[in-house]
Amino acid sequence: MIEETTEAATDPVRDDETRHSEKMAKKKVARDKIMATKTGEKGLIIVHTGKGKGKSSAAFGMIFRHIAHGKPCAVVQFIKGAMWTGERDLIEKHFSDVCQFHTMGEGFTWETQDRARDIAAATAAWETAKALIRDERNSMVLLDEINIALRYDYIDVNEVIEFLKAEKPVMTHVVLTGRNAKDELIEIADLVTEMELIKHPFRSGIKGQAGVEF
Template sequence: MNDDHDTGASIDGTVGDDARHAMKMAKKKTARDKIMASKTGEKGLVIVHTGKGKGKSTAGFGMIFRHIAHGRRCAVVQFIKGAWETGERTLIETHFPHLCAFHTLGEGFTWETQDRARDVAMAEKAWEKAKELIRDEGNAMVLLDEINIALRYDYIDLDEVLRFLAEEKPAMTHVVLTGRNAREALIEAADLVTEMELVKHPFRSGVKAQIGVEF
């Protein structure tokens, strides 16, 4: 006795659900393979993670850890969160300092320091370090964590950042810029932009930042 569902064929000869799905996926694979075959180029990308949702720095560090896993040298510059002791920082500095240089040059959010001149000085120092690390072609990726906040408050000059990325970034170096409220000109210049959308956050229910989730 034939089981029409298992064989993919019904009694009247029409195609069953399983066979129809297989045919659909085969067509999709053919089309996908054709598209992938046409994508042969490589380049160092300018990548922006922005938006009000959680996960911007987390996504950036995910890329850093991928580079570490592949034995590729990389670097991190933190523009704002330098005062925080984070799990990423501890792991990298403890186990992978030979693969990832980690520079914490921020001192906290601007409402904590309450000193614009100091914030500007620290952001400019972080940007100088970022340029040094990006120019070093030995670094396959450089993460500029929370630089978008420094750009938003005009702690560093947006035009200077855009000019540097366009003219001085090595061709195969990836640069990741995180932080909410990315400037439109940066979004336009970037190769890859992801906006994290806030749907729900435990902070609104009175839950504080927790170890292993936020830091």
């Protein structure tokens, strides 16, 4: 019995497990102490930007979380137009009672090649977005690819910022996606994520594929 006790005490695997348990216990105490101070709630201004893939995908993940919780939400697409997407099809077919979906764009700017038309489409999308954000029943409003419209000055970024500051209901989340987010928008946002491009199959001759890109 003495030999077994001594052997157990010097067991390196058991020592590692003990150290790990003690380390995680200390981490939990520290984490719980931090979390106890996080009691506030507010509607967030969320920006997804950067050259990497996943900006809209991550935003739609939050929209589907809202749908899962039965929270009314809405989507306004500023650039994507005629192209079919899985997200739009799924929401319009099965969740239109919870999530409004407005595709207001006419395609990418290099496809339309008409600045006046692009400005008109972006302006109409912004008017729709403002109405949806003002409606306090909507817990989240996703402004998909609005950063592109702002980048090309189809919409005045200062107008967007002033509206979000003055008229966004306190508990409404607004998500703005697209590359090249304006510095002024990043400044007022509560949560900003930049998607970094490391590798992309497009550079290897692989086209966008259903279920991955759309």
